[in-house]
Amino acid sequence: MRTEAAVSADDSSQDEAEALQRGDEQVFRRLYDAYGSSLIALARTFVRDRATAEEVVQDTWIAVLTGISRFERRSSLKSWIFSILVNKARTRAKREHRSVPFSAMLVEDADGAVDASRFDRAGMWSDPPHEFDVHDPERVVGGRQMMEHLAAALEDLPPSQRAVVVMRDVEGHDMRETCRILGISEGNQRVLLHRARARLRSRLEQIASDRDARPPGRRERRVTESDAGRLPSDIPVENERR
């Protein structure tokens, strides 16, 4: 739903800007609902807590509504709104004496996409990706849906990685817009996005294989090169004889 609204906002930026200028409440409510959660998520990469993030979002909308006549249509309405948010959030972060996430970002972790111990010396998998059902985001593992695990993993990312992944993957901005809005280079954006996605995948893999619905006691060693992709080991051997 949200995605559709976001797409239509891009297509009809002009009309929506005009509608806001006319004071169209329906259009405003639709935009607010479509971008609200991402704006908060993005604000939270800059400021201390959720309450402050909500204030930043509120200030952003006030700036949008009172400044809509100054929207010059050089970008989509959506990226204009997100740019305003980033400016507000930065100002707020400075006031709180918080370091802005992108100032020190490339040192925050330098790990590979996958832990180096999972490859052999030739760079081939020694501990290959553990299988999990990637097509069922609602599957419950360890008492939570995979979707919820993903949301929690997103929260745990370093702020600058989180900001980039919210912009690119959650909200669907393209690389250019993302770089412009966050004020980072394409190279940095690429690195941050790469690390963020790799970490999120690892978390899902780890959650799915650590707390799998296997009967207790049957939690065998990690899947190794030789048995990956074969039948799960808890299928009785007798089956093969039949």
Next chain:
Amino acid sequence: MLNCREITENADRYLDKEMGFLERLQMRLHLMMCRHCTRYVEQLKATIAMLRDLRLEQPAEESRERLVEVLRGDGGRPPLRY
């Protein structure tokens, strides 16, 4: 020839189609032969798809309605200040 570790380092550029022809071809060749990397790429792709559908927490509805008043220009009281 790319090794598996290099595939994982480049998988998301591959999915985003930010690769030239030759590099893409090398990825494809490796993926054709390596089911582990194929699985990795599928998992990464699924993770990205899930992010797109992620339902993050929405802001409070009353905040929205206070903004509607700003839009109406009901300026009797100043817009929210903190």
